[in-house]
Amino acid sequence: MNEIASFRTAGLPEAATDAADTMPHSIEAEQQLLGAILTNNDVFDRVASIITKDHFYDPVHARIYDVAAARISKNALASPVTLKTFLEDDEGLKELGGPSYLARLAGAAISAYAARDYAQMIYDLAIRRELIRLGRDISAKAARVEVTSEAREQIVEAEQELYKLAEKGTSESGFQSFLRAVTDAVQNANAAYQRDGGLAGISTGLVDLDKKLGGLHKSDLLILAGRPSMGKTALATNIAFNIAKAYKRGLRPDGSQGAVNGGVVGFFSLEMSAEQLAARILSEASEVPSEQIRRGDMTEAEFRRFVDAAKALEACPLYIDDTAALPISQLAARARRLKRTHGLDALFVDYLQLVRPATAKDSRVNEVSEITQGLKAIAKELDIPVVALSQLSRQVESREDKRPQLSDLRESGSIEQDADVVMFVFREEYYKEREKPGDHEMDKMATWQAEMERLHGKAEVVIGKQRHGPIGTVDLSFEGKFTRFGNIAKPWQQDGGREF
Numbered sequence: 001m002n003e004i005a006s007f008r009t010a011g012l013p014e015a016a017t018d019a020a021d022t023m024p025h026s027i028e029a030e031q032q033l034l035g036a037i038l039t040n041n042d043v044f045d046r047v048a049s050i051i052t053k054d055h056f057y058d059p060v061h062a063r064i065y066d067v068a069a070a071r072i073s074k075n076a077l078a079s080p081v082t083l084k085t086f087l088e089d090d091e092g093l094k095e096l097g098g099p100s101y102l103a104r105l106a107g108a109a110i111s112a113y114a115a116r117d118y119a120q121m122i123y124d125l126a127i128r129r130e131l132i133r134l135g136r137d138i139s140a141k142a143a144r145v146e147v148t149s150e151a152r153e154q155i156v157e158a159e160q161e162l163y164k165l166a167e168k169g170t171s172e173s174g175f176q177s178f179l180r181a182v183t184d185a186v187q188n189a190n191a192a193y194q195r196d197g198g199l200a201g202i203s204t205g206l207v208d209l210d211k212k213l214g215g216l217h218k219s220d221l222l223i224l225a226g227r228p229s230m231g232k233t234a235l236a237t238n239i240a241f242n243i244a245k246a247y248k249r250g251l252r253p254d255g256s257q258g259a260v261n262g263g264v265v266g267f268f269s270l271e272m273s274a275e276q277l278a279a280r281i282l283s284e285a286s287e288v289p290s291e292q293i294r295r296g297d298m299t300e301a302e303f304r305r306f307v308d309a310a311k312a313l314e315a316c317p318l319y320i321d322d323t324a325a326l327p328i329s330q331l332a333a334r335a336r337r338l339k340r341t342h343g344l345d346a347l348f349v350d351y352l353q354l355v356r357p358a359t360a361k362d363s364r365v366n367e368v369s370e371i372t373q374g375l376k377a378i379a380k381e382l383d384i385p386v387v388a389l390s391q392l393s394r395q396v397e398s399r400e401d402k403r404p405q406l407s408d409l410r411e412s413g414s415i416e417q418d419a420d421v422v423m424f425v426f427r428e429e430y431y432k433e434r435e436k437p438g439d440h441e442m443d444k445m446a447t448w449q450a451e452m453e454r455l456h457g458k459a460e461v462v463i464g465k466q467r468h469g470p471i472g473t474v475d476l477s478f479e480g481k482f483t484r485f486g487n488i489a490k491p492w493q494q495d496g497g498r499e500f
Helices: 003-009 014-022 027-039 043-047 059-073 080-087 091-095 100-108 115-143 151-168 178-194 207-213 232-245 274-286 290-295 300-313 328-341 364-382 412-418 428-433 442-455
Strands: 221-226 248-251 257-261 265-269 318-321 346-350 386-391 421-426 458-466 472-479 484-487
Touching: 027 043, 027 059, 027 100, 027 115, 043 059, 043 115, 059 080, 059 091, 080 100, 115 151, 151 328, 207 458, 207 472, 221 232, 221 364, 232 265, 232 274, 232 318, 232 346, 232 386, 232 484, 265 274, 265 328, 274 290, 274 300, 274 318, 328 364, 346 364, 364 386, 364 412, 428 442, 428 458
Parallel strands: 221 386, 221 421, 265 318, 265 346, 346 386
Antiparallel strands: 248 257, 421 458, 458 472, 472 484
């Protein structure tokens, strides 16, 4: 046993000594790496992206690395002589012989070329130790049979911790420097600049909506609300399909592999079945009315178009989960699993009020608050946009102007507070249709018909809240028979009456 290992286990009870020895570690690799850095500071740049001080098994080594990293980051020399000043009073270092131990580290370093391999080894062993710690925590929690802690909840918690470990390499991210945050912001701006259309986020496929939102931004919670029959699900399905259809994998600006256009989409359909949702998407793609698809009432040409659309879309990375009444904890666990197995770039939830809280609350407002906070947490943890649909209260119907506003959101406090973007789908045509006068009222009928003609096939998306940009209204076209929203042509964009 080497000198540091002897120091660490001296005076410990036998059981504790055995536990320390069984934890995966390599003191020799840590010594070689530190020695290489103290001999040649350029080595630090090669290993800084792999490990941090938290990956070292020996706390003394962690402190030496931390001080050396701080010196090198300031373009100052990190050597046994310069580090001596900062570590002279370190009790752990005194146990190992004081500052002379730093000189021994530098003297014992074999070569700098293997430093990256040592760093990778230290990192891998740190992950193994973290896995052992997580395993022990899971085992200890499972052994304690408590009324407040259900087995299913423990599975979700364990999966969440393992996911964090797999994604980040550590179970806690903690604070990050402003420099790193600024670098990420510049990379996002550069990606937007390089991308067609200059979008910071994922394109919805609807040009005017993209201009207003800048696309769907990572880590954002977007609420899409509306009264029944306004087309919430249709718009969400359209956007999800547009994202999945545009999916292209490649090398991102940060050097990682992933979606460079469009993305992999997860769709939690708590109201409609997966088959019904697929029929809507196929109706849009094949331009066969959805009610004809349901009845099987299609001509041969329409059926051929329908089958061709199905073949073209079978490889589309759109994953649908139609499990009813999912608790928010299960929803999060399934989203994590999808990202781990197939990737995940955008998540849709239809709709918010059908998600169950993890535990029953004393009021519906508190339950919805837990659900919206959970959805925002998923967006931040998985670093993806989450689009959640929401119902509006009936007070819209009692107003003269039926255009929705933030106060119309059911249990609006928490939804409005947690969301980064709140959008409302509004089709005035729906309400105007129900104001049809009697056949004997000729003047009113003429006015009504003129109004219906003006409103036909038009919809609005009212942006009531947006953290990243302006609020306002976006005009869209709506084809009810195909349940399809589209870009609406402006007068100056007309090309023989065609919309584009």
